[in-house]
Amino acid sequence: MKILSIQSAVAYGHVGNSAAVFPLQRIGVEVYPVYTVTFSNHTGYGSWRGPLISPDDVRDVILGIEERGAFKDIDVVLSGYQGGEGIGDVILDTVARVKSANPSAVYACDPVMGNAKSGCFVAPAIPILLRERVVPAADIITPNQFELGFLTGTDPADLESTLDSVDAARALGPSTVLVTSVERPERPEGTIEMLAVDDKGAWIVQTPHIPMKANGSGDVTAALFTAHYRQTGDAATALARTTSSVYDLLQNTYEAGSRELLLVESQETYAHPRLQFPVTQVR
Template identity: 35%
Template sequence: MECRVLSIQSHVVRGYVGNKSATFPLQVLGFEVDSINSVQFSNHTGYAHWKGQVLTAEELNVLYEGIKLNNVNHYDYILTGYTRDTSFLETVVDIVQELKRLNPKLVYVCDPVMGDQGSMYVPENILPVYRDQVVAVADILTPNQFEAELLTGRTISTEKDALDVMELLHQMGPDTVVLTSTDLTSPHGDQFLVALGSQKMVRTDGSKSTQKIRIEMPKVDAVFVGTGDLFTAMLLAWSHHHPNDLKAACEKTVSVLHHVIKRTITYANEILQVCKPSFISGLGGWSQTIPQVKKLDVEVLSWRGYTWSAVVRLVGRTAKFSKTTEAAYEMAGPGKRPNPAQLELRMVQSKKDIEDPDIVVEATIL
């Protein structure tokens, strides 16, 4: 049976961010994807230069009206990410509500991108729209710790605080909440990131239950772009394939991120083995292992923001140089860090891992 997604996100001509990060992986996993581009840029804003256009709320409504007039506004999922404009976000809410009236089983997956590490990178007036309108119609919500605190007005200092905040978010609307990154201390030390999830579900006998999970991942800082959008898209996909099993959905989602980032780093490593930049300084392997981590070479630290960070562990092998690598080396130059073009996600090259990811992290049921 055909499953169709309406994805309202940013678009770049070169690279992977927003709809470019979400569309191909969803299609690989069997979803039809209709994309509305909230912005169209030449490339992401981490480059030295970028050009493009921003879609207004009125233009969004015009596009949706065209879909509606042709009677093809029937969707199983809606996926949204970064936006800075309150009127645009309010129009998204109107569209979600109308589509839910047409299909009460429609699932809205929302990444409420507002900020991280105590700082907002969107206008402050976007918060009440998310809090009072968006969360109420969302079914799957993927805030980081800071965004969850903003939405609930609560501070997270302990795991219990985080579980309480997720419960409050459930009461506000969504049945599934994933805190994609937190500042919580891992029992395995400060080299590990803690992410948490909670899912309300109805058993076959009609009774209700809640599955709560924790995922711990080793972390080393490196900057990528587009991993947040890939994470949310994969959570949509694997939640569809594993309904009422947040543990399995998150394990596969994180594993896809692992393989895509690992392949991206391996590609960059082909350059770095010759350039020897500071980029690889401190990215040595860990001697510490934990049961929840298997074959973990690369993991996501934070899937958030318009420039996302990720955690990586660099694989020690040197890949054979190719013509593509030689060209990338010429772009980087001796002793320099890889430029943004060289760190674009290796999405197409990861097709098999997106389709059937080898599980590299096991979540713990709380």
């Protein structure tokens, strides 16, 4: 499998491509990483150094990959945080060109906008771009519960309303939706869930909640789910493998007291997920 991943990069720590690429490589996926920024560290520290990469330069890097004849072999285009409308245009153009070269290729979009605690933290134009242009072009999306509601204009809360919101998201275009960080009031205290839905049904998985802020964990989740789903075509299997790997990564990080993900130290959790959490079909 080959994935063209268009995301940010940092030298210190693990977010964007700096979080997604190694776990994908560890499960045997060839990755072509294209960077939209090259920062010293993620912006959660409050200060950082390094350049934003202009949309024209991003487009030029992708053109060079295309000139090598690689597009016909790309199975997935993966994108995460989009810092501006210009990058969105580059991604959409790339998706169209890859699919022209390989009609079986899919586009997986992590529609990063914010979360329930912080609210929306992207530029005001980005949610509109995602909702009106990017998500309709995607085959797979991986929003958290807050982003799902923002995309669809709904209020996902309990399981039924979250499933209804997923239906609204799928009506926009993507056939497969992974909802990360589902927090429904009827779940047992101290737990958190993920929900995956495709044409075959809907599945949910529950894990203990690890009380930490883990920058980059969503990028790892989106990358692993996309790869497992593309490989197996089975949402339940992809959900089980991804959940196990990400939980163990977070647990390792939490126990070490590290602010940054122990991405390399946890590599066996990607290659050999323990599958310790049962996946339940809910529709």
